[in-house]
Amino acid sequence: MPLSSRSRAINPRLGVYFGIFTSAFVALVLVMLIFEQLGASDTLLRGLMLGGPLALYAAIGLSAGCSEPLEFFASGRRVPPFFNGLVLAVSAMGATGLVAGTGLLFLNGFDGWFLVIALTGGFVIMAILIAPYLRKFGAFTIPSYLGRRLESRLVRLAAAGLVAIPMLLVIAAEVRTGIFVGSWLTGQSEQMVAAILAAAIILAIILGGMRSASWANSSESIAVLMALIVPAAMVAVAVTYLPFAQLSHGPVLRALGRLEVQQGMPIPILSPLAFDIAGVELQSIVQRMSKPFGSIGSVSFVLASLTLMAGVAAAPWLLPRVGTTPSVYDTRKSLGWATFIIGMILLTASSVAVFMRDVVMDMLVGYSQSQLPEWFRSLEAAGLAGAHGQVPRLPISSFSFKRDAVLFALPIAYGYPAVLVYLSLAGAFAAAVAAASMSSLALGSVLSEDVVNGMQWEPAPNRIRLTLARVSIAAAVVVGIWFALIVPADPLKLLLWALALSASGLFPVLFLSIWWKRLTAFGALAGMAAGFGVAVLAMIAGEAGWSGLHSVLAGVAGMPAGFLVAVGASWLSPMPSRQALELLHDMRVPGGETVHDREMRLLRLKQRTRPL
Amino acid sequence: MIERQERKPYWRHTKWQMLASLLPFLLVVIVFPLYADRLNSNKFLSFPLGYFLAGHGLVLIAVVTVASFVNRQDAIDHWHGGHENL
Secondary structure, three states: OOOOOOOOOOOOOHHHHHHHHHHHHHHHHHHHHHHHHHOOOHHHHHHHHHHHHHHHHHHHHHHOOOOOHHHHHHHHHOOOHHHHHHHHHHHHHHHHHHHHHHHHHHHHHHHHHHHHHHHHHHHHHHHHHHHHHHHHHOOOOHHHHHHHHOOOHHHHHHHHHHHHHHHHHHHHHHHHHHHHHHHHHHOOOHHHHHHHHHHHHHHHHOOOOHHHHHHHHHHHHHHHHHHHHHHHHHHHHHHHOOOOHHHHOHHHHHHHHHHHHHHOOOOOOOOOOOEOOOOOOEEEOOOOOOOOOOOEOHHHHHHHHHHHHHHHHOOOOOHHHHOOOOOHHHHHHHHHHHHHHHHHHHHHHHHHHHHHHHHHHHHHOOOOHHHOOHHHHHHHHOOOEEEOOOOOOOOHHHEEEEHHHHHHHHHHHOOOOHHHHHHHHHHHHHHHHHHHHHHHHHHHHHHHHHHHOOOOOOOOOHHHHHHHHHHHHHHHHHHHHHHHHHOOOOHHHHHHHHHHHHHHHOHHHHHHHHHOOOOOHHHHHHHHHHHHHHHHHHHHHHHHOOOOOOHHHHHHHHHHHHHHHHHHHHHHOOOOOHHHHHHHHHHHOOOOOOHHHHHHHHHHHHHHHOOO | OOOHHHHHHHHHHHHHHHHHHHHHHHHHHHHHHHHHHHHOOOEEOOEEHHHHHHHHHHHHHHHHHHHHHHHHHHHHHHHOOOOOOO
16 A cells, blocks of 8 residues: 555554564574574574574665655654654663663662663653654754754754764764674674674665664664563572562662671762763772762762753754654653653663672672682683682672673573573664664764755755765764774763763753743854853863863753853844744644644645746 | 644643653652662662662653653643644
8 A cells, every 4th residue: 555655644563563573583582592402503693693683673674765755854753652762762772871881880889870860861851841842843853953943054054063973972882882792792803893783774774764763773672672681580580589670689689788798898988079980991899789979979970860861852863753753742652651661671771780799799709719600700701800819708899890791791690591692792782773873864864954955945856865865874874983993982981971962062952942932043053052162171171180070971061051151142132033933832832734844845835836 | 733822821831831740850860869878778679768769769750750741741732722633
């Protein structure tokens, strides 16, 4: 049945399709478990676990090709809320949030919660303050929205330049985590894994843009959920007799607390502004699990939660997804799903961290170097963990772990079949593909829509427009991967920097553009520039050690600066035009035709009736 | 579709709903972690209470906040005559 782009009927068979995908994925894992027992070669298992799902994602992405801009940039506005929320949650977190977040909760204990609060709360802020109105507006990219709303091409171009930076940082973060996970899974070199990643991303989104991304990312997200929850539930059953790891690890945590007291783990007294989180290198366990503020000061913790939350809410790589739901009501609902799903994922990650601490206490602490188990030796040989000291009974502080290895160390420590470890790795790789494809799609759309075609409101003819977008997306992927390969930075830091930048540069202007009538183009321009500028300066100062503010907390300086300058500069410039106000009033109410779609329709009518 | 003369009351209603949803959430995000240490001596589901509230509790509150916001905002839309038909 041919579907015109105007019809917004949700495909009623989506559940069936993803049910089929899920069973195919489960079947793949089961078959490989059988293969492993039958003695198949390890290389074959690793290759299948990486290649099998990737082929499925690519097939889904390629089969959703399209030739209409509304399909390409907004998935035809017919993605049901659940799937939209699922994709939003997994692409906000990505492999970096999942892998590094688990490690952070393991190494920094309670202090790792700031990441959970920021990611979960970010969707709350997005749902209440920004998303429904952007959906009603319906622009394909954030710079197009700002430019159209404030009637200024300069704002559009400036915003395009500024949003490119955090998006590039996110791609780099995801690629770096993807390379770490992928080279563990395949044993290939960095360049080889980067090439596989690039191919996976490009194949999944190149033909259908946002439409492909919706469905390929949905399948990737389902794979991520299963790869995370299955090993965690198995360990939970083994430890607590209940499969709900998220709620049942309380007794383990309390037992841990008692053992930590026995070990005499120190309780550091920090300044409230301290901020020191685990990096990529080996890190020894010095912090109690449930004792707050051992590495992040109390004020820093709250400030980091709040600013990064604003960063998630204004994330320019996530907001284009908001436009893909059928209606404003569905957008709100999809953010409810996103909050729920990302909360569940991160709570599962926190239970993995607690179980891993339990493993360390149970199997490692109190033994001598020569008595350490085989699995720990293999992690040590791979450089993912370490034990130092020659005393007969090793204390907990003599063990160190790599932050990014913690999530995968749990199934290894429990001696589960190798396929389950590969499943976890493949899940993290899928998360990297999902998040990197989401942000390269957004970056590519910004490049083609707002930079190349930025000087005119009328879009290019469809064929040229989509070809340009596809080329830009491929370019964004290549540049992002090249950037990741030449900048060997900590992926978690890259992600947090991106969030801090979007919190300071974009959040004030996006918020004011909806909730404050008086915002003018000049105000927005000045606000964005000030927010970004101050945040970048604060980051440089923090990294160089010139100020007491850690670089991740740059939003603390950038956000107020962005707000103040945007408000001040708007007051200094003349009132916005009547047309701009009319546009704002229209986008504030739900229902009716999407603003952007109406403009495109009127434009087409005008072109058709134009005298030759 | 919301009528033109309904836009102003609709927006006033929406603004109050925004504040009513957002402020308690932000307050909780600021307050819970700060009191976590003191609450840790109590237990809930045998979790240390402070840890539970700052982690599971905030996630739960976030979900409840969005759910109630979606519900209330939808009611506001209907009250002012905005019935979205697909």
